[in-house]
Amino acid sequence: MSTELLDALIILEKEKGISRDVIIDAIEAALVSAYRRNFNQAQNVRTDLNLENGTMRVFARKDVVDEVLIPDLKYH
Numbered sequence: 826m827s828t829e830l831l832d833a834l835i836i837l838e839k840e841k842g843i844s845r846d847v848i849i850d851a852i853e854a855a856l857v858s859a860y861r862r863n864f865n866q867a868q869n870v871r872t873d874l875n876l877e878n879g880t881m882r883v884f885a886r887k888d889v890v891d892e893v894l895i896p897d898l899k900y901h
Contacts, residue, residue: 831879849874856883 837843853872860870860883869886 828879831876834876849876852881856881859883860885 834845834848837848838845852874856872857870864885866885871884871886873880873882873884875881
């Protein structure tokens, strides 16, 4: 997350009275939605927003198996 985005969070919180938790939840939901659009799935997806160092990450948990049962999920 850039310092501009962090500044925008502070402004929204102060000027619009929107709590930081609500804003963070909305950003996390948007990241999961973007992941879903790009990879056609959102199972076992989690986000990590670190406001201290400004990073945003999305993780998808995958199970390693000997045989792929659903070929469409093979490379996602």
